[in-house]
Amino acid sequence: MEKTVPASKRLLKSSKTKMNGEFRGRMLVTLCAVIMIAATIAITIFLGTKGLQAFFKNGVNPIEFLTSSDWNPLKENPEYGALTFIVGSFAVTVLSAIIAAPLGIGAAIFMTEIAPSWGRKILQPIVELLVGIPSVVYGFIGLTVLVPFVRSHIGGLGFGLLSGTIVLSVMILPTVTTIATDAMATLPKNLREGSLALGATRWQTIKKVLIPAALPSLLTAIVLGMARAFGEALAVQMVIGNSRDLPTSILDTAATLTTIITLNMGNTTYGSVENNTLWSMGLILLIMSFGFILLIRYLASRRKL
Known part of the structure; x- marks a missing residue:
């Protein structure tokens, strides 16, 4: 039992x-x-140590490094000025955000406020599909389609800031759209219902109520897109021209911090002055990434809903 x-x-x-x-x-x-x-912490310490060696060990002037546009490491008197690459990084990042932000936010408003439910079911997977496309594919399409088009119909060599901006704006568009869509979809329904009950039209509700309410989240989406654009290397490298001259127009060739690192890192001796200056550029990228993160945290703290 x-x-x-x-x-x-x-x-x-x-x-x-x-x-x-x-x-x-x-x-x-x-x-x-x-x-x-x-x-x-390990990545930060390692990159900080390597990035500062050019200044403390090799005697590179940090002010000249940040403010000079002369990059000639092979001269008898080498020059290590990263201003051209810093300007190129910020230029393509800001310009791509200017293009992607209205498109992404507009698509988010369409999916959440205008399109029927079946419309979002179709458009959302299409937007998310763009995220999975490798960077090299964007770069190859830009190289074979966009660069010849710009050369033939707009001017210049085809390679330059304009081509890099267009490629980057397409790459960050899914990020901006997805986050903006989530931000608009999570707004309380009583905001829409209250505005419509007071006699506002749908467009007035979107413009005067919903967008201001979701503005911190929308700005966060834009900053996240800019953070991805700032660190992109391969796709930009294929279409921007990789010139060491400071660009004076959007059609001029340029270079970014990421492109110059990927192009030169394999051709330098580990521990040399040029190699250490490339690590210094990597440190700048890390600092900018921290800056974007702090900006995102600040914007997130301003959310009221």
């Missing part, structure tokens, strides 16, 4: 099993968090 286990013991055993499961889950999550924090 089987021995019956008292209900109190069964409850106690079940409680211990649940506690052990929670403890293991908590430890696993904590371990993942510690690994992420340790990796971030």
Whole structure:
């Protein structure tokens, strides 16, 4: 005859099993968090150490490095000026955001406020599909289609800031659109209902109520897109021209911090002055990434809804 286990013991055993499961889950999550924090700190320390060697070990003037547009590491008296590449990075980032921001926010408004439910079901996967396309594909399409088009119909060599801007704007468009769509979709329904009840039209509701309410999240979407554009290398490298001259027009060839790093890092000796200055450019990219993150956190803190 089987021995019956008292209900109190069964409850106690079940409680211990649940506690052990929670403890293991908590430890696993904590371990993942510690690994992420340790990796971030390690990358920051490593890149900071390597990036500062050009100034403290090799004697490169940091002010000249940041303000000079002369980059001639092979001269008898080498010159290491990164201003051209810094300007190129900011130029393509800002210009691509100017193009992608209205398109992405407009698409988000269309999907959440205008299109029927089936319209969003079709458009949303199409937008998300663009995220999965590799950067090299964007660059190759820009190289074979966009550059000849710009050369033939607009002017210049085809390679330049304009081509890089268009390619980057298409690349960051899904990021801006997806985040903006989520921001608009999570707004309380009583905002729309209250505005319409007061006699406002749908367009007045969108312009005067919904967009201001979602503005911090919309700005966050734009900044995230800019952060991706600022760090993009391969696609931009294929269409921007990679010139060491400071661009004076949108049709001029240019270069960015990422393109000059990818082009030159494999051709330099580890520990040389030129190699260390390339690490310094990487440090600038890291600092700008931190800047974008801080800006995103600030915008997120301003959300009222």
